[in-house]
Amino acid sequence: MIARLSSEVVDLRPHADALADVGRRAPSLHNAQPWAFRVGLETVDVLLDRSRLLPVADPDTRQAHLGLGAAVFLLRLKLSTMDYAVRVQPWPDRDAPDLVARLTATGRRSAPDSERRLLAAVSARRTIRTPFAGQDVPVPLRVAWREDAEAEGAGLRWVEGPGERIGVAALVAAAERLQQRDPAYLAELDRWTAPERIAEGLGVPPSTFGVTGTAGHSAVFPMRDFAGGLETDRPRHVGPVEEHPVVAVLQTGGDRAEDWLRGGQALMRLLLAAAADGYAASYLNQPLELPGLRQQLRDELRLDGWPQMILRLGRPAGALPPQAPRRPVADVLLPPA
Numbered sequence: 371m372i373a374r375l376s377s378e379v380v381d382l383r384p385h386a387d388a389l390a391d392v393g394r395r396a397p398s399l400h401n402a403q404p405w406a407f408r409v410g411l412e413t414v415d416v417l418l419d420r421s422r423l424l425p426v427a428d429p430d431t432r433q434a435h436l437g438l439g440a441a442v443f444l445l446r447l448k449l450s451t452m453d454y455a456v457r458v459q460p461w462p463d464r465d466a467p468d469l470v471a472r473l474t475a476t477g478r479r480s481a482p483d484s485e486r487r488l489l490a491a492v493s494a495r496r497t498i499r500t501p502f503a504g505q506d507v508p509v510p511l512r513v514a515w516r517e518d519a520e521a522e523g524a525g526l527r528w529v530e531g532p533g534e535r536i537g538v539a540a541l542v543a544a545a546e547r548l549q550q551r552d553p554a555y556l557a558e559l560d561r562w563t564a565p566e567r568i569a570e571g572l573g574v575p576p577s578t579f580g581v582t583g584t585a586g587h588s589a590v591f592p593m594r595d596f597a598g599g600l601e602t603d604r605p606r607h608v609g610p611v612e613e614h615p616v617v618a619v620l621q622t623g624g625d626r627a628e629d630w631l632r633g634g635q636a637l638m639r640l641l642l643a644a645a646a647d648g649y650a651a652s653y654l655n656q657p658l659e660l661p662g663l664r665q666q667l668r669d670e671l672r673l674d675g676w677p678q679m680i681l682r683l684g685r686p687a688g689a690l691p692p693q694a695p696r697r698p699v700a701d702v703l704l705p706p707a
């Protein structure tokens with residue numbers, strides 16, 4: 371560790387584009403990217419962009435805050451690998467509820483190699499909805515990713531027992547069926563997969579839909595069908611997902627906005643660790659969007675905490691699918707206050 375002079379003046383403003391470029395790579399529900407960033411002399415603010423909320427799938431903004439938390443982790447990592455010590459203050463100004471977090475560069479320290487390894491994985495990380503190669507994640511990696519989640523104040527519960535796997539798969543399937551019959555849900559999904567949205571650098575493009583859930587052979591742990599059911603003329607990719615997906619639940623002790631923000635940071639840390647190890651994730655979150663089924667999932671797994679994400683993890687097979695788009699840096703960067 372090389373501590374430099376504490377009197378050194380910090381000025382992050384020349385790095386504003388580079389910081390926003392990393393922050394905007396966070397995952398978000400339907401790739402809605404509900405964030406804006408503001409870079410000051412020694413601070414980076416992360417703000418909620420309310421025009422990008424999803425009232426049907428995410429009425430309480432829980433998932434939007436998970437995405438914001440993921441962006442906070444990426445910005446922490448970027449600042450840290452620029453050799454700054456970083457302090458994160460959630461909701462630093464009670465009169466500004468949409469100012470979700472302020473990161474402050476508090477001095478100098480050298481970043482550990484482990485953080486540089488995570489930063490190097492940012493551009494390869496993506497949600498992969500096509501079948502994974504092989505059917506297992508070695509125990510040392512499972513342990514390491516659980517510890518990553520725990521280091522961020524969250525938990526990772528592997529879904530391993532045969533009985534509980536059947537139970538969770540049934541809840542995912544039930545949620546997927548209910549959602550695919552809900553016109554408001556389908557209309558929202560349609561808006562966030564529409565070509566105009568994709569052209570703006572938002573939403574989930576058909577090239578990343580992967581294996582759809584309601585058709586084909588993937589009735590066990592069905593993934594979200596982004597094509598919106600069988601009656602669609604959108605391009606779709608029907609086929610079997612792996613037979614025994616590796617599934618884990620990310621959970622937090624509480625279920626308030628600060629817990630969601632913490633959960634998002636844990637999510638990002640473990641996704642990057644997985645990407646650095648050659649693994650990727652997609653999600654089976656459908657039951658978490660229906661309160662009754664979310665409670666049933668807690669009961670099924672006897673969770674002490676609150677499930678925030680259901681992850682399917684594995685090693686991508688073959689060429690990676692294209693990356694989901696992002697809004698241009700200029701669109702997510704606010705002028706300094």
Ligand SMILES: Cc1cc2nc3c(=O)[nH]c(=O)nc-3n(C[C@H](O)[C@H](O)[C@H](O)COP(=O)(O)O)c2cc1C
Pocket residue numbers: 395396397398399400401433434436437495496497498499573574593594652653654655656693694
């Ligand atoms: C809170 C949250 C919930 C998500 N839920 C799902 C989901 O249920 N199914 C899914 O396939 N992807 C889900 N995603 C992944 C997003 O669709 C994905 O992050 C986004 O399209 C951007 O793509 P990328 O992750 O490849 O960068 C979720 C992401 C977040 C942060």
